[in-house]
Amino acid sequence: MPLEDKGYSEVMERGAPFFWMDGILATGLVEVTSDISRTQNGGFWAAAITFEGERTFARFSNVKRNQPFPEAPKWVRLKSIWKSSLDRVQYYNYVEEIRRRVSAGDVYQANACRVLSTPFNGASLDSLFVDLLKENHAPYATFLRLPQIEIASATPELFLRRDARNILTSPIKGTLDYTSTDLFGVKDQSENIMIVDLMRNDLSRICETGSVEVSDFLRIEHHPGIRHLVSDIRGTLRDNVSWDELLTALLPAGSVSGAPKHSALEIIKRNEPVDRGVYCGVIGWIEGDQSLLGLAIRTFWARERTIYFGTGAGITWPSDPHLEWRETELKANRLVGIAGGIDEEGWQYGEGIFETLLMEAGKPIFLDRHLDRAERSGKELSIEIPSRESIRTAIGYLARFPTARLRLSFGSQFSLSIGAYVRNPTPLKIEIVDQQLVAGKGVHKSFPYWHNLDILRSARFEGYDEILLINDKGVVGEGATCNYLFRIRGAWFTPPLSSGVLPGIMREIALEMGLAAEREITHLDLDDVQSMVAISSLRIATPVATLGERKLDVGLESELIFEALWSEAQSDSVG
Numbered sequence: 001m002p003l004e005d006k007g008y009s010e011v012m013e014r015g016a017p018f019f020w021m022d023g024i025l026a027t028g029l030v031e032v033t034s035d036i037s038r039t040q041n042g043g044f045w046a047a048a049i050t051f052e053g054e055r056t057f058a059r060f061s062n063v064k065r066n067q068p069f070p071e072a073p074k075w076v077r078l079k080s081i082w083k084s085s086l087d088r089v090q091y092y093n094y095v096e097e098i099r100r101r102v103s104a105g106d107v108y109q110a111n112a113c114r115v116l117s118t119p120f121n122g123a124s125l126d127s128l129f130v131d132l133l134k135e136n137h138a139p140y141a142t143f144l145r146l147p148q149i150e151i152a153s154a155t156p157e158l159f160l161r162r163d164a165r166n167i168l169t170s171p172i173k174g175t176l177d178y179t180s181t182d183l184f185g186v187k188d189q190s191e192n193i194m195i196v197d198l199m200r201n202d203l204s205r206i207c208e209t210g211s212v213e214v215s216d217f218l219r220i221e222h223h224p225g226i227r228h229l230v231s232d233i234r235g236t237l238r239d240n241v242s243w244d245e246l247l248t249a250l251l252p253a254g255s256v257s258g259a260p261k262h263s264a265l266e267i268i269k270r271n272e273p274v275d276r277g278v279y280c281g282v283i284g285w286i287e288g289d290q291s292l293l294g295l296a297i298r299t300f301w302a303r304e305r306t307i308y309f310g311t312g313a314g315i316t317w318p319s320d321p322h323l324e325w326r327e328t329e330l331k332a333n334r335l336v337g338i339a340g341g342i343d344e345e346g347w348q349y350g351e352g353i354f355e356t357l358l359m360e361a362g363k364p365i366f367l368d369r370h371l372d373r374a375e376r377s378g379k380e381l382s383i384e385i386p387s388r389e390s391i392r393t394a395i396g397y398l399a400r401f402p403t404a405r406l407r408l409s410f411g412s413q414f415s416l417s418i419g420a421y422v423r424n425p426t427p428l429k430i431e432i433v434d435q436q437l438v439a440g441k442g443v444h445k446s447f448p449y450w451h452n453l454d455i456l457r458s459a460r461f462e463g464y465d466e467i468l469l470i471n472d473k474g475v476v477g478e479g480a481t482c483n484y485l486f487r488i489r490g491a492w493f494t495p496p497l498s499s500g501v502l503p504g505i506m507r508e509i510a511l512e513m514g515l516a517a518e519r520e521i522t523h524l525d526l527d528d529v530q531s532m533v534a535i536s537s538l539r540i541a542t543p544v545a546t547l548g549e550r551k552l553d554v555g556l557e558s559e560l561i562f563e564a565l566w567s568e569a570q571s572d573s574v575g
Helices: 008-014 036-041 088-103 126-135 186-204 243-250 261-271 321-339 367-381 388-396 450-461 505-512 523-528 556-574
Strands: 018-021 024-033 044-049 055-064 078-081 109-119 142-146 149-153 158-163 166-170 172-177 213-223 226-236 282-287 290-295 299-303 306-315 340-342 352-360 403-410 414-420 428-434 466-470 483-488 491-494 529-536 540-547
Touching: 018 055, 018 282, 036 055, 036 243, 055 142, 078 109, 088 109, 088 261, 088 306, 088 321, 109 186, 109 261, 109 321, 126 142, 126 149, 126 321, 142 282, 158 243, 158 282, 166 186, 172 186, 172 321, 186 213, 186 226, 186 243, 226 321, 306 321, 321 340, 321 450, 352 367, 352 556, 367 388, 367 403, 367 505, 388 414, 428 450, 428 529, 450 466, 483 505, 483 523, 491 505, 505 529, 505 556, 523 529, 529 556, 540 556
Parallel strands: 078 340, 428 466, 428 540
Antiparallel strands: 018 024, 018 142, 024 055, 044 055, 044 282, 109 306, 142 149, 149 299, 158 166, 158 290, 166 226, 172 226, 213 226, 282 290, 299 306, 352 403, 403 414, 483 491, 483 529, 529 540
């Protein structure tokens, strides 16, 4: 029997099953089945099908349109760690496996995915969905609550719109960060073209001959924090095609499997250690010969006190494993940031500011200076910074290491992480990187900090320890994780903030102590650099042995700079 319709707010309070999508609110659950033939008996059915093909259809008796999503309690942001079904190295290996299979001619493209999960207290995802609607508008956002599962989807991708015999699918392939000035390249376009060809083939199995057409090709869609390449494929169903035939022909969706589909699915099954489940399946509604089904990407689901989120990337021969990993992070970062929590490397999801400190014997060095900087940035960026007393209390709960790296993150919430740290005094080898100076949001030490870290990763692959970033005007700046002091014609200098460098704490102290003066340094000045020291709150001061191809002096003055800064740090640690 259907649940009595007591009003939407009471439905929410009672935790009763319901469905919402694009203003359609369905309550009064009548039945749940895996048999799609039941939809032929009429009525409104919510549909959820996993990537592996598990089908769930739920009939509701009370359906109203043009309804806002019901009110829900305020979402309490998660503070737990999200575990990934594949770690970074495993994902790199997965990408390389696909590239090998492409080279062998077994597959043209495959979607490599991983599933994030974290403990969940059992509260409803309806509260999270309210925040998703506010902070991450998605054209096919859908919520479904059934007795055994809840799904909160912010998907931007249309899997199937059906109006009688007319059907439309709009696969997404190609992703760029909205802040990127890059254009969609050959890799993104080729991905989309391959999937368009696959979907045309799938539709041709159930559509009238000659009716399948690409009505819009490689258009750019803008979504919160991201840009996508999208194409539309339309067709006219043959007479008497059943829902079962239609879904069997089209699932799993080509944009989240690959081409050829059977080869891609074999690679996916062998390399992904857990089922994707709801992720990369479909969610939406069916009513007679009408339907709207979104592809379940950018989707959370909860069951058995665990919340899940999937993320992935399309892999072709030109794919770089690290850049594909970054794409999975980009797709997860904004959405998981709304839910809350941190990744396994201690970074908070979403956007905000952070401070990295050295801890000695359980005491953070120069904590007050770091919090001064965080509070200045927080005020300007409207980010709440907790009281210093509460921050000190939180730090006090952390495990003790003889020496440790502490990261404080301030975004949608406050989080902190700690890990063992050993300072390496070996002189550094620095790569010069032109036209890549990016110092966060103005003078703010902001996350995600991917750009500089990715450049550093490339440099380390080439045998360097750090980088020296130079802007498009030839002005010298900072490293990926440090400021620099330069000895030029017997005097020590550091670039001013106007050069785009971050206001590092050790840089500030070095200036106060008179160890260096501010001066703009250009690319041409680098030929006159005699010595160089990298400074940061973690490394304190480390001499540079090689700048590009030039050998530098590593002598007494560099050692004296370290001794002076280290002495100041020790004074703070016991003060």
